[in-house]
Amino acid sequence: MKYILVTGGVISGIGKGVISSSIGTLLKSHGVRVTSIKIDPYINIDAGTFSPYEHGEVYVLDDGGEVDLDLGNYERFLDVTLHRDNNITTGKIYKSVIEKERRGDYLGKTVQVVPHITDAIQEWIEKVAVVPVDPEDQKEPEVCLIELGGTIGDIEGMPFVEALRQFQRRVGKENLCIVHVSLVPEPKATGEQKTKPTQASVRELRGLGLCPDLIMARCTSVLNESSRVKISTFCDVAPECVIGVPDASSVYKVPPLLEDANLIEYFTNRLSLPLKRNKSALARWRDLANKHDTxxxxxxxxxxxxxxxxxxxxxxxxxxxxxxxxxxxxxxxxxxxxxxxxxxxxxxxxxxxxxxxxxxxxxxxxxxxxxxxxxxxxxxxxxxxxxxxxxxxxxxxxxxxxxxxxxxxxxxxxxxxxxxxxxxxxxxxxxxxxxxxxxxxxxxxxxxxxxxxxxxxxxxxxxxxxxxxxxxxxxxxxxxxxxxxxxxxxxxxxxxxxxxxxxxxxxxxxxxxxxxxxxxxxxxxxxxxxxxxxxxxxxxxxxxxxxxxxxxxxxxxxxxxxxxxxxxxxxxxxxxxxxxxxx
Structure with a gap:
């Protein structure tokens, strides 16, 4: 099993869900079976009791799971059927650990965040990653996309960050690719793209033990070359691994954008994926994006x-x-x-x-x-x-x-x-x-x-x-x-x-x-x-x-x-x- 972890920096709501879905779409269009997991660090068991003004709509799955709206993005983009366990929350993890403690599964040990909570998170990911998501084809997925909700540095997300730090050693770095989505603001007063927030975000991510392989730079306009070089230099990633993702007129443009950035070639090499090259794989998405604009x-x-x-x-x-x-x-x-x-x-x-x-x-x-x-x-x-x-x-x-x-x-x-x-x-x-x-x-x-x-x-x-x-x-x-x-x-x-x-x-x-x-x-x-x-x-x-x-x-x-x-x-x-x- 190969894993792609998507994290976010600087601010929340910068499009991690769309980028995760687009990466999955890109892989699936080239013959890879893909599943997705969304991690939400809130203590609620699920999204069912949320006010729509608090967290957006409550998305409902076939099995009745009330989950985060990002799982709707995954299902729409990937055309798969996900399950309630594809949405992990702090509430679900703690509930499962407490139930084990009550049964005596820990044999009298003191139950702690490390290792019990972090182990539970890793076990949950491994269990869900192999569940088939295609009703017509019950084969196990080959790639699992994991989106970590919130922003790196949020206190409620720390147990998940630590679990994922351990997880990369558990599965092997050759099987885990980390994609960091970060904001590159462009203040109107200067008209200049600012890379310092991204540098700070990546530095914090590295300090927590996760080193990004790809940086998705969310920006208002096209990422200029000088900004790309700065991010590459100060974040220690190759220039071609800094991908500019500017604001677009529709989300349908994102999968073709990632394809044009040669991510198929990158994932083939980085994760040794058996991709079936298909030059027209995203033709329908390109047509849809073009139709949206015209x-x-x-x-x-x-x-x-x-x-x-x-x-x-x-x-x-x-x-x-x-x-x-x-x-x-x-x-x-x-x-x-x-x-x-x-x-x-x-x-x-x-x-x-x-x-x-x-x-x-x-x-x-x-x-x-x-x-x-x-x-x-x-x-x-x-x-x-x-x-x-x-x-x-x-x-x-x-x-x-x-x-x-x-x-x-x-x-x-x-x-x-x-x-x-x-x-x-x-x-x-x-x-x-x-x-x-x-x-x-x-x-x-x-x-x-x-x-x-x-x-x-x-x-x-x-x-x-x-x-x-x-x-x-x-x-x-x-x-x-x-x-x-x-x-x-x-x-x-x-x-x-x-x-x-x-x-x-x-x-x-x-x-x-x-x-x-x-x-x-x-x-x-x-x-x-x-x-x-x-x-x-x-x-x-x-x-x-x-x-x-x-x-x-x-x-x-x-x-x-x-x-x-x-x-x-x-x-x-x-x-x-x-x-x-x-x-």
Missing amino acids: VQKEVRIALVGKYTKFEDSYASVIKSLRHAALKVNHRLTIHYIEADDLELTTQVKEPVKYHEAWQALCSSDGVLVPGGFGMRGMEGKILASKWARTTNKPFLGVCLGLQCAVIEFSRNVLKYADANTTEANPKTSKPVVIEMPEHNPGIMGGTMRLGQRRTNFTTSANNSVIRKLYGDHDYVEERHRHRYEVNPEVVDELEKHGLKFVGRSTDGQRMEILELEDHQYYVAVQYHPEYISRPLKPSPPYLGLILASTGRLQNYLEKGSKCSPRYTDSSGVSECDEFDSTE
């Missing part, structure tokens, strides 16, 4: 959410929209609308915000209402759902978005004035959305309906738009993350009035997909289709929204979609890619 037609989507001030809160949702927009050769413009700005209380308190929010909604080509938790902004999402329904505007609701669509329809079509979710009003006389019976309200972490579940299309869905988008199969498999669901007692009445539940759980009790009759595209899903969208294989519900918003949905449906029930595979090319919906 498309002229615009599609405007209103994202009516609760956490719109922080883009990472909807990272997978935004990427899914971009995947779909590029598929139909359109440039995506997202109107971020805070849901509570659409409410009447805002009209009274802050009329400018209210009118700006409604203007943004009304000027959009389509409406997306994503998931969320809690009461805040729910009435705004319900109003957005009503506006899309009554104006024949393309609409996609996800998770809470489906629940809001049901509440709105119940209030305004069924005339259930008190219709609501028990999440917002536990005493409502018309609970059209209820808490799942098996939910344990005493524990927050890991108690939702999580992970991949099968959704069967009903017999009434034969002419369903969403079924056709999925390739007209009998079922789909998607990932879930929710505690509330549509009350089965109101389903018959809703369907009588035109709100059809065309997809249900395998036992028929949970409503998974709804579709409105006599509407160009009014679809909502209880699951989160954004989690398994891919740059070259957009999610069908999101693709449907973009197609309807650009007036191309009927053309697409007439030609037919050939997606598999899962619509992703390990080959790198899906049947979905064979059909180009552009005119």
